[in-house]
Amino acid sequence: xxxxETVSLLxxxxxxLAAGSGSTREHKDLCxxxxxxxDNFNKGFERxxxxxxxxxxxxxxxxxxxxxxxxxxxLVEILEGLCDSSSFECNHMVEEHEEHFETWWFKRKTKHxxxxxxxxxxxxKVCCPKGTFGPDCNTCVGGAERxxxxxxxxxxxxxxxxxxxxxxxxxxxxxxxxxxxERFYNEERNDTFSLCKECHPSCTKCSGGxxxxxxxxxxxxEEDQEGTCVDIDECASDPSPCKEKEYCLNNDGSxxxxxxxxxxxxxKGPGPGNCLACSEGYKDEEGTCTDVDECxxxxxxxxxxxxxxxxTKGSYKCLCESGFQEQDGVCVPxxxxxxxxxxxxxxxxxxxxxxxxxxxxxx
Numbered sequence: 001x002x003x004x005e006t007v008s009l010l011x012x013x014x015x016x017l018a019a020g021s022g023s024t025r026e027h028k029d030l031c032x033x034x035x036x037x038x039d040n041f042n043k044g045f046e047r048x049x050x051x052x053x054x055x056x057x058x059x060x061x062x063x064x065x066x067x068x069x070x071x072x073x074x075l076v077e078i079l080e081g082l083c084d085s086s087s088f089e090c091n092h093m094v095e096e097h098e099e100h101f102e103t104w105w106f107k108r109k110t111k112h113x114x115x116x117x118x119x120x121x122x123x124x125k126v127c128c129p130k131g132t133f134g135p136d137c138n139t140c141v142g143g144a145e146r147x148x149x150x151x152x153x154x155x156x157x158x159x160x161x162x163x164x165x166x167x168x169x170x171x172x173x174x175x176x177x178x179x180x181x182e183r184f185y186n187e188e189r190n191d192t193f194s195l196c197k198e199c200h201p202s203c204t205k206c207s208g209g210x211x212x213x214x215x216x217x218x219x220x221x222e223e224d225q226e227g228t229c230v231d232i233d234e235c236a237s238d239p240s241p242c243k244e245k246e247y248c249l250n251n252d253g254s255x256x257x258x259x260x261x262x263x264x265x266x267x268k269g270p271g272p273g274n275c276l277a278c279s280e281g282y283k284d285e286e287g288t289c290t291d292v293d294e295c296x297x298x299x300x301x302x303x304x305x306x307x308x309x310x311x312t313k314g315s316y317k318c319l320c321e322s323g324f325q326e327q328d329g330v331c332v333p334x335x336x337x338x339x340x341x342x343x344x345x346x347x348x349x350x351x352x353x354x355x356x357x358x359x360x361x362x363x
Contacts (some may be wrong), residue, residue, distance in 0.1 A: 027161025031127040033089045034120040037082050041101075041115060044078035051077075075105045097124055126160055133162045141166055141176055142192070149192060151177035171196045185209070201252060202229035220253030247274070263289040263314070281314030306331035 051068065068074055079101060083090035094101075100123055104115060112118040120127040121137075128137035131144025133156035140147035140154030141164065147154040148166035156162010168177040171184040172194070180186050180196035185206050188195040199206035202221040203214035217229040224230050234241050234255040235248035242248045242257035247267050249256045260267035263282045264275035272282075278289035294301045294316040295309035302309045302318035310317045320331035 025161070027126070028156065028159045029089065030093075031120065031159040031161075033093055034124070034126050035116065037090060037093060038116045038120060040082045041078055044081045047081075048074050048077055070106075072102075075102065100124065128156075128158055128160060130158050133157055133159060133164045135160055138164060140164055148177040149194060151194060151196075171198065185213075200229070202231070218253060261289075263291075279314060304330055 051074070079094065079098070082094050085091075097119075100119060104112065104118060108118060116127070117129075121129060128134070129144065131140050131147050131154070132138060133140060133154055137160075140157055142149040142154075147157055148168065151172040152166045152168035154162070155165045155167055166175060166177045168174070168181075171181050173179050173181045178189070178194040180194070183199045183204060183206075184196040185199055185208060186194060187197050197209060200209060200211045200214065202211045202218055203216065204218050205215040206213045207215060211229045212227065214223075214229045217223055220232055220234075221229040222232050231250070231252050233250050235250045240248050241255060245260045245264075245266065246257040247260055247269050249258060258270065261270065261272050261275065263272040263279055264277070265279045266276035267274045268276060272289040273287060275284075275289045278284055281292055281294075282289040283292050284290075291311070291313055293311045295311045300309070301316060304318065306321045306324045307318045308321050310319055320326050323334055324331040325334050326332075
C-alpha cells in the first residue's frame, strides 16, 4: 500500500472515531438536559400545588382548586419556569416538544405518572432506563440492577449514547470489573461478585491485607528473614542521602530532607539541640547552640570612638551613640538645629504675642 493511501486511511479512521465520540457526548448531553427539565417540572408541580387556594374548606374553593389543578394556566406557569433564559439546549428542547407536555398533561398523566419515563425515555427517546445504554437501550454488563457487577459504571448508562463498556472503580479492572487492580487483593469472589481490598502499603502484590501477605515488596521496603516486608531506613545509610546543612527523616517506604536550624553547622535533627556543631556567632551550652553576646566580650568589638554595640542573633552591630551619626565609617556629631533669633515673649495679659496666639486660636 502506498504511503499516501495509508495516511488517507488513518485520517478517515480518526474522523470516524471523532464523530463517534461527538455523537456519544451529544446523546449524553441531550439526556442530561431532559432529566433536568423533568426535575424542574416536578419542582414547579409542587410549587403550584396549592396556588389560588385560600386555605378554607368551602365547596367553592375546592371546585376552584380542582379546576386549577389540571388547568392550562397551571401548565403554562410550570413550563415558563423550566429553563434559565441563558440555557439554549433547555429552551430549545422545551419549545420543540411543548405539544408533548400538553399531551401528557391533559391525556397521559393519570396513566403514565412518571414523566421522565414517558417523556425522556419512551417519547422523545433521548434517555434509557438505568442500567441500559445506547440507541436500543441494551442492558449493561452485569445486568441493569448492578451494572459492571457493582464495581464500576457502564459507559452511557441511562442514555442513548455510550458503548456499554465498564469504567471500573478504584481497585478493580477487567472487562467486567471483577478482577483486582495492582496493589489490591480479592477478599471474596464468584462469577457475579468480587470484593477487592487494598494491600498493605509495603506490598506491590499481595494475597492478603498484612505485610506478611506480600508477594512482592514495594520500593523503599525489603523482605526480612521471616518473609515480611519491612521499611528500609534510608537515613541510616552512609553517606546521608541529604545535602549538607540538611537532616534526614525516615518515613514508611521513603525519606525526606529538612533544613537544619540556622544556629547549627550540620545537624542530626530539628532545633538547636541537634546540632553537630554551632554556626558562627553561637556557642554550645549544655548541648544546645545559643547566641554569643559579642557586646559582653572582654575585648571590645566596636572600637571606633562614640560607637556602641548592639547584640543580634548570631552577630552584632556597631551603631553611633545618641547625638552622633555615621559618616565615612566614623561617628561625627549631628548638626545642631538652628534656634529662632527672637526670644519668645513672656505669657502676660498685656503681651501682644499672647493676643496674637489667642487670635490664632480663635481662628
